[in-house]
Amino acid sequence: MSRFILAALSCALSVSACAQAPQAPGSDATAAKSTTEAKPATAGSAESNVRNALKGLEPNLSVDYVGKAPLPGFQEVIAGGQLLYISDDGRYLVQGGIVDLKEKKDLTGESRALSSFRVNLLKSVPTSERIVFAPPNPKYTVSVFTDVECGYCRKLHSEIGELNKQGIAVEYLAFPRMGLGSKDHKEMISVWCADDRKQALTDSKNGKPVPTRDCTNPVSKEYALGQRIGVSGTPAIYAPDGTQIGGYLSPTAMRARLDDLAKADAGTPAGMK
Template identity: 70%
Template structure:
């Protein structure tokens, strides 16, 4: 892979770092996200600093949010643009993609505590009052979902809200207009978030009903920005409370099983409700 190709790959990691869309007038601004702190500050010449310098040489515009020890020897774990990558301790090699621990039979890229913490802290910057919440009484689990009003699987997930509630799962929606800021989709989502009854407005929009035009001070741009920074590349994007990404659409029973597995003590089987 050429240096140019690697730089282009890294550039694609962080839309917020390289190509943020303009903010609409009156839109809420994204608060600063808490970042997981390394156990020790990176010092000049350290493996952490060499990893940062290596990313900077490829693309100075990339924001490196975290550098720490990787689960395999000889590499540093790096979070950039919401994505997890590995850089060798000498700053020479970069790996991105699935990394399997064959002994423990797990995907290291999906089980990184640092990445989960990074996502959890970013999600916390979106107040519950800025989300559209569908919750049963006394839910066992709560999921955060970046959603779009037009995507088919977003609509399918929403059509199964009643089943999710029966399984003890609350859904907290955040706006992610996948067509981008300034699109009709974006304007319609602002209208939904500005409705006096946002739950009804979102349900109507997901059922294909026309969206009455509304405008107000709203969190749509801020939530879209957080979604970009967390690494959302499609909708729906579902996250557990600990920051683990559960994937895109999952059927209700599969979603409950995934949440049970996360909640189960290490080495034990998850129990049903």
């Protein structure tokens, strides 16, 4: 059963992303600490039931949020960077899209708790620790967890000029998908330690050798944060509101997706954001 819950918490990979290598539960890759300490749940409460149920299935699972779900009788849960619904008594787990047929809304896609969770984690990484490709006065800024060896990451980066023309700034965070200590982890450290990180990243993605370097760097920290936010493949692209919009997307498709999100956000009452 614990294997089932771990499988359920694994994000379904898009065909436009390179899969992450398997990681053992409780490894350093998933050891990022919470930015806030959760308050103890009241014994016998729905939150307590949910946390106890998940602990019984997987003791090392990090549960970041439990709150009332839009689905009656269920709690909304963020665990391992994924969104789940678990019944108040801790018996039933629902994963996947939940649609309100009356309101014609995808409740899962509109989870404010998950978006807020992602935004707060992404804000913890300063611009100085990212590799940024931005046009003057960008319309949108996306955060992209990237790997130097992934084919889709390379395809995305080959179109960085067109993305900038579309008014999109790309801020890269490191996610060596083969894990800590791997060849691409070491190569990404060299990239982040280079005098010209933008050129080093471009060279690495083009298969050109990057001089081996080491320094105080954020690569391992960003990888751990990606694990906690739910990244399971690269590229993983996040909009300013925390929505994951890809997988690889073409520049025109990414601009259209960002425009759609902006329109939807503009139509949301201020008190609901």
